[in-house]
Amino acid sequence: MPRALHLLLALLIAHTVVADVIVIHAGRLIDTDAARVLPHQTILIRDGLVVAVGTALAEPPGARVIDLNDYTVLPGLIDSHSHLVGDARSPDPLLELQHTAAQTTLLSLPNARASLMAGFTTVRDLGSYRALIDIALRDAIHRGDVVGPRMYVVGAYVTIAGGAGAMTGMSPDITLPWDLHYGNANSPYEVRERVRTLAGQGVDAIKILTTGAVLTHGSNLSAREFTREEVDAAVDEARNFGLKVAAHAHSPEGIKNAVRAGVASIEHGTLMDEEGRALMKAHGTYLVPTLQIGKCIGTGFPADFVEHAKKIQVLQTQNFRKAVEAGVRIAFGTDSGVCPYSESGKEFGYMVENGMTPMQAIQSATIGAADLLGQRDLLGSIQPGKLADLIAVRGDPLHNVRELEHVRFVMKEGVVYKAD
Numbered sequence: 558m559p560r561a562l563h564l565l566l567a568l569l570i571a572h573t574v575v576a577d578v579i580v581i582h583a584g585r586l587i588d589t590d591a592a593r594v595l596p597h598q599t600i601l602i603r604d605g606l607v608v609a610v611g612t613a614l615a616e617p618p619g620a621r622v623i624d625l626n627d628y629t630v631l632p633g634l635i636d637s638h639s640h641l642v643g644d645a646r647s648p649d650p651l652l653e654l655q656h657t658a659a660q661t662t663l664l665s666l667p668n669a670r671a672s673l674m675a676g677f678t679t680v681r682d683l684g685s686y687r688a689l690i691d692i693a694l695r696d697a698i699h700r701g702d703v704v705g706p707r708m709y710v711v712g713a714y715v716t717i718a719g720g721a722g723a724m725t726g727m728s729p730d731i732t733l734p735w736d737l738h739y740g741n742a743n744s745p746y747e748v749r750e751r752v753r754t755l756a757g758q759g760v761d762a763i764k765i766l767t768t769g770a771v772l773t774h775g776s777n778l779s780a781r782e783f784t785r786e787e788v789d790a791a792v793d794e795a796r797n798f799g800l801k802v803a804a805h806a807h808s809p810e811g812i813k814n815a816v817r818a819g820v821a822s823i824e825h826g827t828l829m830d831e832e833g834r835a836l837m838k839a840h841g842t843y844l845v846p847t848l849q850i851g852k853c854i855g856t857g858f859p860a861d862f863v864e865h866a867k868k869i870q871v872l873q874t875q876n877f878r879k880a881v882e883a884g885v886r887i888a889f890g891t892d893s894g895v896c897p898y899s900e901s902g903k904e905f906g907y908m909v910e911n912g913m914t915p916m917q918a919i920q921s922a923t924i925g926a927a928d929l930l931g932q933r934d935l936l937g938s939i940q941p942g943k944l945a946d947l948i949a950v951r952g953d954p955l956h957n958v959r960e961l962e963h964v965r966f967v968m969k970e971g972v973v974y975k976a977d
Contacts, residue, residue, distance in 0.1 A: 577604050578620040579971060581947070583630035586610070587955070589923040589938045592916050594955065600630070602945040605971035609941055623973070625949050625966060631919065632939050633678025633946030633969060634961070635926035636901060638803075638824055638845045638890025641668045641705070642685035642694060645894055648858045650772065651726055653686045658736060661687050665694055669705025671898035674975050676964035678946040679707040679936055681890075681929070683764045683803055683824065686724055688713035688739035692759060704974065707946075709761040709930055711803070713740035715751050715791060719775075720782045721766035721805060726774030745790035748783075752791055756798040763795045763802045765820075768811035771854065771865040772895070778807045778865060779828070781814065788818040801931065803845070807869065809833055816842050822888060822929055826880065827873040834883045843929045845890035846877045848907040853896035874911050881912040888929045889922035902962035905954075915958040945971040 579602040586598040601609040601617075616622060644656065644664045653661065672680060682691050695708035714722035718741045724733055740755075742748040752763055767783045769776035783791075788804070795802050796819075803822045804815035809830040812823055816836045822843040826833070829844075837844060851873060854866040881887065889908075891901045908918040927937030935944050949966035967975040 577971075578602070578617050579623060579945075580614075580616045580620045581623045581630065582626050583628065583949070584626040585629040585953070586939065587629065587631040587919060589632055589920050590940065592920065594629075597626075598630075600939060600947070602971050605945050607939055607941055607943050607945050610939060628949035628951060628965065629953055629960070630939070630947055630949045631954070632923045632937055633948055633967070634676045634902075634922045635679040635681075635889065635930070635936060636672065636677045636706075636891050636893060636922070637681045637822070637843075637888040637926045637929055638847055638892050639672065639677075639680040639682050640685060640892065640894035641665055641672060641680065641682050641708070641898075642687065642690045643668075643894060645898065648854075648862070648895075650686055650724060651774070653724070653737070654727075658687055658690065661685075662690050662693065665690065666703055666705075668894065668898050669694060669698060669703060672893065672901065673704060673706045673967060673969065674964075675899050675901050676948040676961065676967055677706050677901060678948070678967065678969040679709070679926075679930070679932075680893075681709045681762065681803070681926070682711070683805075684711050684714045684722065684740075686722075686737055688736040689758060707969070711762050711764040712755045712758050712760040713751075714764055714766055715740045715742055715748065715755070716766040717741065717743055717782050721768060721770030721773050721776055723773065725776070742787070745786045748787045748790040749794040752794040752798070752800075756795075756800060760800070762821075763791060763800050764805065765791045765802060765815075766805040767815050768806050768808045770805065770807070771850070771869070772862055774859070774861060776865070778869060781808055781810045783811075783814070785814045785818065788814050788820070792818045792820060801929075816840050824890065825873070827869045827876065829876045829880065831879075834880055834885055837880070837885045838883055841886060843886045843888045843925070844877075844880050845888050845929075846873070846880075846908070847890050847892040847904075848874060848877060848911065849901075849904045850892045850895040852903075852907075874907075877908075878912040881917075886925065887913070887917070887921045888926045889918070900962070902959075902964065905958045905961045909958045915955045918958055919954065919961075
């Protein structure tokens with residue numbers, strides 16, 4: 558081979574290697590593991606992973622340098638309760654009947670992009686009315702076909718027929734397609750069968766609904782829907798497949814049944830009583846509070862949904878405060894899709910208004926949420942060996958947590974998706 562060609566190939570190979578190396582200079586870096594702020598840090602990234610963090614790191618020759626000296630840098634945010642699938646403009650689940658599954662899938666793409674641009678590099682997506690679309694969206698994002706956050710998905714709501722998360726409010730002579738009642742289960746045996754089927758489809762977690770719901774027609778939020786035996790069956794069967802269970806629960810008994818059965822998280826936890834808080838703390842169960850949604854349910858929503866929300870809004874914030882004071886573990890979650898995806902950062906403000914410090918709120922969306930996912934070794938902090946998921950804001954979110962409503966820079970696995 559001619560010497561000139563050898564030289565050209567060597568230059569091309571060297572360029573390819575260097576292109577995978579990124580150096581970020583951060584004016585301030587929030588160390589979520591140690592709950593502290595580090596000034597003037599350099600972050601070295603190679604092949605989508607953080608390889609070094611410090612103050613005296615040399616820049617590899619030819620590396621791409623990103624200057625964030627005027628910014629606060631923190632780990633990519635994690636939303637532990639999102640719903641990316643569906644038409645964000647349609648607050649009534651019955652409108653889902655106006656879309657084909659293909660239309661619902663395509664309507665989901667802007668939702669995924671908006672979530673990522675808001676700084677959420679990872680989401681735990683807790684279901685949609687049409688089953689299994691979330692799996693397809695997760696895989697499309699992973700392949701790079703679609704822009705969006707890393708997704709951990711549940712495939713379908715596991716609920717009783719006519720219960721929370723089911724397609725209700727229709728005439729009884731209407732026959733639904735399979736994907737709109739895929740998760741229905743009405744006995745411990747059927748619950749096990751649903752969990753096995755979803756595990757076979759490749760889900761990352763299981764979502765059960767143990768009480769009534771705000772966004773379900775004809776629902777009673779105080780009702781306990783799944784029996785203790787059914788919840789036990791869900792948790793036991795999920796454990797067989799290495800899956801954690803998230804339990805939608807508003808009423809005190811629904812919450813306590815789920816915690817005693819061993820679920821990983823209680824979603825909403827609106828009417829939690831003192832015994833429920835004590836059980837959650839003893840079991841190490843996470844609360845995913847979703848405080849923001851009560852602010853968004855109003856004009857344009859079905860009247861019964863608005864009435865449901867009014868009944869619980871004050872109690873939800875009061876009981877969240879009590880959970881924080883009791884030392885219950887908190888993971889950040891928005892129930893996104895009820896509120897605009899681009900405004901998910903507003904949840905931080907509501908958490909701080911109701912008892913958390915800014916650092917606690919940020920930790921709930923980083924190391925706390927990563928722990929709930931079982932991904933603490935990859936996510937939640939900017940440390941060597943972890944995925945290079947980073948965001949940046951102009952101000953100091955520890956002084957004003959609402960800075961997180963205005964994310965200026967987003968990187969996921971070393972790829973920049975947003976920059977000032």
